[in-house]
Amino acid sequence: RKTLGDRLWVQASYVYSSLRGNYDGGVNQDRLSTQPGFSADFDLPIYWYNAYGRLYLDRPHHFRLDGYWATPLGLSVGVQAFVESGAPLSRTAFVCEGCNTAYLVPRGYAGRLPTQADGNLTLGYPVVIGPTTVTLLAYVYNVLNRQTPTGKDTDWTVIANTGYDVLDPNQPANNQNYGKITERESPRL
16 A cells, blocks of 8 residues: 555555365355355255365465546546456256256366456546535546456256266266356346
8 A cells, every 4th residue: 555645545455365165155155146144055965075175266476556637737647456366167967857967076176267357447527616615527437348257157068967976077968058148237228
């Protein structure tokens, strides 16, 4: 963190981290469960197989840069930017109708989503109206408009493969959407 004079402020940070385990917590990010506190992760022994590994929020590298500059003309400019590792991917298999899926390879070891990076821009200009100052503000979110993938279909199978054990990592894929993008970063706004 550094302040240069009374017009420029800059802050940068870098975090290296690792998140391993067999439970995502109150909300299961990996299986896109949106019911806080509800998880079937331990309901059947088949779900425990290959369940220990990289959790969905494992992002080894995270860099952030923030800055603020008050120009001599009164215009203020703020910048927030980040770069972080993509989420780990899993490869899962169909167990039964209405059930969770099981991990074919250790959780989080089927690759990673692309690195995410973007930034935001803030502009402000004070206008004096009599005894009052009104500050006009403009915000631009996701300046780079990258729309990087933030989710992919990880279901290798969506129905049981005849003649294969449910947990056989060598069984053929039967999900035509496996590996396809399901979510992206928001567009510029």
